[in-house]
Amino acid sequence: MHYSHRLSSGRVAQIVGTFVLIPALILVTAAFWMSKTEHLFSPKYHLKASLSKSYGLEPGAPVVVSGIRIGRVEQVDLNDRGTVDVLLRLLTRYQEMVRDNSELRITKSGVLVGQTQVEIGMGTSTSPVLPDGAPIHVVEPRDIGDLVNEVEPVLAAVKQTLLRVDQMTQDLQSGLQAGNKALEQVAQATKDLPAVVASVQRTVGSLEQTATALPAMTGSVKRTLSMVDRVTADVQHTTSQLPALLDSTRSTLTSVKRLSDSVEEVSQELLPVVQTAQVTLADLSVLVRGAKQTFPFNRFAQNAGPPPKDRASPAAPTLPSLRGDQIRP
Structure with missing residues (x-):
């Protein structure tokens, strides 16, 4: 026999009651939790807003103030004017935060993405509290086209900046190449450097030797300068006597010129005398030869003969001929 057939009716009723009571308790617990979460039993009031478009806003979207949810969007409808009417249901206990200078904005629950929600800015304490059913000032989000128009100059500036960065990068690369070359150099x-240091050391040694020899060089220079002074004094003394020497030289040259003129005149006067003497010598030579051929002079010439060799006297030096044709003018 089945186990259920062996149970009494009371036991079956208990089991059935248990199965019914447990889901009922779960439902009551869930309803209580939901009522507490959704503030089902809390007093509420309504505010109105008007938008040019819905911006993805739907009924049930949360309404927050400073990140705290104070209500929900109850209704989103399109009116006869082509605008969107939004009805907000807010908790009455937060009514003191929403005032006449509060502003309503459509935002996202995340930074750029997330659920569309309504955010209300808190008003100042001096502004009056918005009553139930009052309209609230709306600041609509910027259209994507307006954002693009505003971003376009920024993008152009960014492009120019990137071009400048590219140019700077190229200049930096050129500078790095120049730096590499400089490092290689x-x-x-x-x-x-060792060879340069050795050369510098040699130069320093030469300078030291020069510095050591400098006193002697200085003394030599001083002596040379004193000699130059003496030579300069001599030159000055000689230069002072130069006009007298020049006058004496001029006088001597004048006397030499006069003597030359006199010698030339005497030479011209002696020329006829020399010519006459030449003619006379020629005639005398003819007379001597004729006398040698005439008696008794020819006999004297033959008897005389040549002189003995042992008694020969040294030959007298030959006199120059007195013939006119052998005399040089």
Whole structure:
């Protein structure tokens, strides 16, 4: 026999009651929790708003103040004017926060994405509280076209900035290349540094030797300068006597010129005398040869003969001929 057939009617009623009571308790608990969460039994009031379009706002969207939910969107309808009427249901206990200078904005629950919600800014304490059914000032979100128009100059500026950054990058690369070349030159100079240091040391040694020899060089220079002074004094003394020497030289040259003129005149006067003497010598030579051929002079010439060799006297020096054709003018 089945287990249920063996139960009494009271036991079955208890089981059935248990199965009915448990879901009822769950429903009551859920309803209580929902009523507490959704403030079903809390007093509420309504505010109105008018939008040019819905911006994705739907009934049930939360209404928040400073991130705290104070109500929900109860109704979103399109009116005869083509605008959207929004009815808000807010908790009465937050009514003191929503005042006449409060502003309503349509936002997202996230930064850029999320659920569309209504955010109300708190008014100042000096402004009156909005009563039930009153309209609230709305600040509609910017249209994407307006945002694009505003962002376009920014994008153009960003583009120019990127171009400048690109140019700066190229200049930086050029600078880095120049820096690499400079580093290579520095490395090369570092390699050549020992030779340069040695050359500098040699130069320093030469300078030290020069500094050591400088006193002697200075004394030599002083002596040279004193000699130059003496030579300068001599030159000055000689220069002072130069006019007298020039006058004496001019007088001597004048006397030489006069003597030359006199010698030339005497030479011209002696020329006829020399010519006459030449003619006379020629005639005398003819007479001597004729006398040698005439008696008794020819006999004297033959008897005389040549002189003995052992008694020969040294030959007298030959006199120059007195013939006219052998005399040089």
